[in-house]
Structures are given as C-alpha cells and as structure tokens.
Amino acid sequence: MVTVSDAQTSAILRALVAALEDKKAEQLKVMNVGGLSDITDFLVLATGNSEPHLRALRIEAEKIFDAAKLPIAGTEQGGYGSGWTVMDAYQIMVHFFTAEQRVNYALDKLWKDAVEIDVKTMAARVAAPAKPKAAKALKPKAPKATAKAKVSKTPPKPKSATKKTTAKKPVATRAKPAVGKVVKKATRK
Numbered sequence: 105m106v107t108v109s110d111a112q113t114s115a116i117l118r119a120l121v122a123a124l125e126d127k128k129a130e131q132l133k134v135m136n137v138g139g140l141s142d143i144t145d146f147l148v149l150a151t152g153n154s155e156p157h158l159r160a161l162r163i164e165a166e167k168i169f170d171a172a173k174l175p176i177a178g179t180e181q182g183g184y185g186s187g188w189t190v191m192d193a194y195q196i197m198v199h200f201f202t203a204e205q206r207v208n209y210a211l212d213k214l215w216k217d218a219v220e221i222d223v224k225t226m227a228a229r230v231a232a233p234a235k236p237k238a239a240k241a242l243k244p245k246a247p248k249a250t251a252k253a254k255v256s257k258t259p260p261k262p263k264s265a266t267k268k269t270t271a272k273k274p275v276a277t278r279a280k281p282a283v284g285k286v287v288k289k290a291t292r293k
Contacts, residue, residue: 112172113145113146113195113196115172116168116169116172116174116196117134117146117148117196117221119168119171119172120148120165120168120169120196120198121134121148121223123164123165123167123168124148124150124161124164124165125223126164127157127160127161127164128153128157129150129151129152129161129200130150130151130152130153130203131149131150131151131203131206132148132149132150132151132223133147133148133149133150133212133220133223134146134147134148134149134220134221134223135147135148135149135215135218135219135220135221136218136219136220136221137215137218140215140217140218143192143197144192144194144195144196144197145195145196146195146196146197146221147197147198147199147211147215147218148196148197148198148199149198149199149201149206149211149212150198150199150200150201151200151201151202151203151206152200152201152202153202153203154202155185155187155202158187158189158200158201158202159189161200162179162189162191162200165191165198165200166191169191169193169196174193174194174195174196175193175194176191176192176193177192177193177194178191178192179191179192180192186205187201187202187204187205188200188201188202188205188209199211
C-alpha cells in the first residue's frame with residue numbers, strides 16, 4: 105500500500121471535493137473509514153446525472169490524483185450504462201453513481217459507522233487560496249480593455265463617405281428591377 109502523509113491526503117481530498125463540485129457532482133459525501141477498513145482510509149461518494157457526467161467526474165478525479173502524483177491502483181466500471189464506477193487510489197477510494205445505482209448499492213448505509221467529513225468546509229478551504237490567483241488574472245486583462253478603448257476612439261469617418269455608401273445602396277436596388285423589366289419586355293415580344 106502506498107503511504108501518503110495525513111496532511112497530503114487531506115490536501116488531495118480538498119482538491120478532489122472542489123473539483124467534483126465544480127463538475128456539478130451531486131450528493132457528494134466524504135467518509136473516514138480508516139478504523140473500519142483495511143483497504144482504504146477515505147471513501148468519496150458522488151452522484152452524476154448521466155453516463156457522460158460520470159465519465160467527466162472520473163476524468164476530473166484522475167487529474168487530481170495525477171497532479172498529486174498519487175498512483176491509482178485501479179478503476180472499475182460495471183460497463184457502459186451500469187451507472188457505477190469506482191477508483192482506488194489506495195488511501196482514497198472514489199465511487200461515482202447515477203442516482204438509481206447509488207440507492208441500489210447503498211454504500212451510505214453500509215458505511216453508516218464511518219465518520220462523515222463536512223464537504224462544505226473542505227471545499228471552502230480550497231476555494232480561499234484561489235482568490236489571489238483570480239486577482240492576478242485580472243491584471244493582464246486591464247491593458248486589453250484599454251486597448252479596446254483606444255480602438256474605439258478612432259476618428260469618425262468623414263460625412264461624405266457615409267453619404268456615398270448610402271447613395272450607392274438605393275442605386276443598386278433600383279438597377280435590379282430595371283434589369284428584370286427589360287427581360288420581361290424581351291420575353292413578351
């Protein structure tokens with residue numbers, strides 16, 4: 105079994121919860137089963153609304169584990185349309201279900217003795233450091249906005265150019281019916 109420090113596992117869990125919430129996972133639940141299971145320390149349960157949504161959630165979890173350099177022991181699916189996928193990353197095991205399969209497998213009830221970890225608190229801890237990054241992202245955008253303002257301050261077109269374009273449009277429209285009339289007259293004779 106790969107061992108990861110408690111601080112590192114907590115950081116991975118927080119990042120995982122935040123990523124799954126961003127992907128609109130429903131009924132997200134994290135349970136500490138360390139004292140109850142010899143296989144894993146934490147179970148993460150998430151519900152998706154369709155098979156493609158489950159796939160997106162799984163891919164997001166893989167990205168988090170890869171970024172943390174936490175190896176994935178295995179991923180198991182019941183097959184396309186089964187409504188269930190499990191990822192085993194040693195200390196963290198993640199189950200993705202459709203709503204129907206979550207009720208069917210009832211892991212919430214099976215692990216009712218586990219300590220549930222407050223997901224909202226975990227996600228808030230991850231979201232707090234992200235705010236400074238967002239502020240940095242705004243700084244480069246400011247010059248782009250001023251560049252747009254400079255473009256919009258270009259001198260207006262001369263009035264004569266505007267009159268010429270409006271004068272051309274009616275002439276073009278008049279020419280089309282005249283051609284049509286000539287053709288009609290030619291066919292009548």
